[in-house]
Amino acid sequence: MTGSDPRVGSRRSAPRVSPDLESRLAQFVEHHVLGGERLAVSELCADRPDLADSLTALVNQYLSLTMSLDASMDLSPAVDTPALPSFDGFQTIERIGTGGMGEVFKLRDLQLDRIVAAKVLPTSGNTGITSFLSEARALALFSDPRIVQIHECRVDGDRAVIIMEFVDGFELGRLGPSLEYAQRARILVDVCDAIHHAHSLGLQHRDLKPSNIMLDAKLSPRILDFGLSGGDPEQGHFIGTLPYVAPEQLDRSQPIDARTDVYALGVLLYELLCGRPPYAGDDRAVIEAIRAGTPRLPVEITPSIPEPLQAIALTAMDTDPGRRYQSALDMAADLRCFLAGRPVHGRPSLYASTLGARIRPHLDEIGEWLRLRLVYPHEADRLRSAYRALDAREDDWIVESRALSFTQIALYLGAFLLLCGSLFYFVAARWYERVDGVFRPFVVLALPFIGLNIAAHHLYRRDQKAVAVAFYLAAIVLLPLFLLILFDETRLLVAPVGALGQLFDGDVVSNRQLQATSLVACTWCGWLALRTRTAALSTVFTALAFVFTIAVISDFGLREAIDSTRWDRLAVRFFPLVVGYAIAGAGAERTGRSWFSRPLYLGSAALLVCVMELYALDGRAVGQLGGFSLAAWQSPHVSDPTLLDTVAAMTLNGALFYAIADVLLRVGSVQSQTAAQLLFAIAPFALLHPLGYLVRTGEYSPRVDWFYAACALAIMLLSQRRQRRSFYYAGMLNLGLALYLIALHRHWFEFPAWAIAVIVMGLTALAAGFLLDRANRVRRTDHPLFQTGTRSEHNS
């Protein structure tokens, strides 16, 4: 400190002022300091008038110094702010803020000696002031420590004044970005709880924004401006603050409810996470963006944001109120899940739509790669189907869902067990006649059916779709078996005794009963599939449609065809269903129901394979279509005269499947590609297995097994040309079988030479592979493009 400075005297004490002058100045200063009086210079210099000018300069210097050193409190008003209004019984301290709703002042309550805030709203031109005040009064009645208390409302001349609790703190928006994510989540839990409390009393905020939420020193939020709207769904449009306005507030035709506040809570959380609101720009752009509802993902803005919090914010911000949290309490619960380290339930629909939008350019790019021959067609297919798998809904059934969870496992296990149980019950009731009457089956099967459907209905409306779909599915397996038991017990739709053409013998199930049952189940399932838009129910619908078809064609000689082993007739009767599935699939796809079209297409393809193979049996296909037979070419000691015809027709089937798949791939729609893939996989097996059958029967010319092996080998080689892996697998499997059969027929297993020959063949294949590889290399090195590359290879 200066006091302890050892230096004494001044460093630059070159006296330019005469001692005379100095002493006179000292005299002036002394008087000024001690007595506060100013001596006149003329008096001081009475004896030396020549010093007067110099002394005057010094005195002025002193006075200006004193002034500058003392002029600490020059408090002329710096800015002209409008005069503070006065309020009866209060001392106005300052203006805190000016907003759209009015001005806010900080006051001292002179009577109670406490600090309060006053919000002043002009009444002129504001017709809603009475209702506003009545709502403010309503708000004043309920107390929540997190909602700023209203002390008093008064209409004071041309202004309405609300005296409320003064919150000393900071706006959430200003403090938020410096807090830990967990702290931010905790603050929002409090806000959500408070909002829910108000909602439960019928009060909605409708103008939630960061500046309406204050944080006190303990980081507890306090919500301001509550009660500016009641719970009327017709009111609250076009009020609020952009961008915290929910889409339904921008559309008068849509009702406003508590979920509007949930939207604002989502935006609040979004802003709290990212440090900026989801939408910015001029009002029109923001309104457009709110309607579109595709904000940037917070983690794209700040990678450190925890994904669960992002999911919660985006779920709350869903444009469809039905997909948001249905109450602030739900949102608080999910935030608590995050804080407790448990997985959150919010799964924003934005994820799916964002993913869909981002996948599209990739799909286009795959098309481009294919065009440039950068990828093979089968690779392009694989890539496309991989991307399409991402498009699947996450709450879809276990076969198509993107992620497996114990929830799904349990749900579908439950549905499966119900199926098993109801089948057992049916067997016990119908075969063993251990259940009498309608009541017990009703309790066992129908009550669970109704209960599950009601539960599923509610769950579906509460957005728990995965569980709802599983419940629906489980319920559907109960329905047909109950109906069958019911029909039997009530003797409804029973076939007359001795009626012909019944699918089942005796009085187990009549055709009519089966038809009615499967029609009811099919219709119910189809309606549910359309409603829930799930592949699970669509698949079950496809299966039930098959059962219904069986029931219908049983009236048209199904049983007869089976009994007389006229497989071709059976096939012809099923053929309409193949076409029906395909048409329904195309129709569903055309109308944008892709979840429906896929099972139908797959059903169509699978049924086509069965039908065609049935049709080929007993050589009927060749006979009926071409009118000729290969029987003449057969050696006489083959027991089945149509064997060659059958084998030929089946082989042709293989080629047909391949051709259909190829056509589908070229001209088919997106969803029919799956059916094409199925046919592609089946085609080579369909092509080879008739030959294998021929060889296995062993009746035919022994040389056929060599032909079989050669065909298998040819199919394997063809796999390269068509770039179909299924060809390779089918060829290899059948080649192995051919080799086995060759040895079996000739009893070669005891000769090591056979094994050695096979090993030699293998070695030959390896050598061929090696030579081909070398040839490829040579060809490449000869190519001018690869010259430099090879040289550097040699060098290294």
Added chain:
Amino acid sequence: MPPDISRELIEQAKSGSRQALNRLYEQCAGRLLAFIRLRLGRDLRSRLESRDILQATLLKSLEHVGELRADETRSVMAWLARIAEHEIRDCADFHHRQRRDAARETQLDDDAPLPALTRSALSRVIFDEQSARLEEALESLSPDHREVILLRKYEELPFAEIGRRLRKSEDASRMLLARAMTALTLKMAEIER
């Protein structure tokens, strides 16, 4: 010094008006900076950033705003100077430097909106040529003279207190101030010539 206005401002600041507090700061910050520089002296000034100390002082003062006494119209500067002296003592102590740095950084980095309040006051503090000349003149005075001016004109202490600090009588302190002011006037005249 118009005591009515300052009393009102202090009253408002104490009842929590940020605007009032800010205006008080605006009034004091210039002299406070000069005071801090003088108190630091040449040696410390080269090592410590006086504006940092000023900011830290203003921040700390926010915590102690309740101690401000409205009846003493001059007490704002005295109050701030007292806080500044503590701050300087902390800073000057070499062994405490680390601690001080850490403390100051947490204060400055704190995202609470407190710095925003002092920021406008700080932005107006201009250490101009006039201030530099005054500082030079004050620094060339004898330590006694400099000290008495600091205590009286910057810290705005009553003479009784100054006398206690300088171990002099009250009157002797007054005389010392008169002599110091004379010396300062002469020094300023000399510098400005």
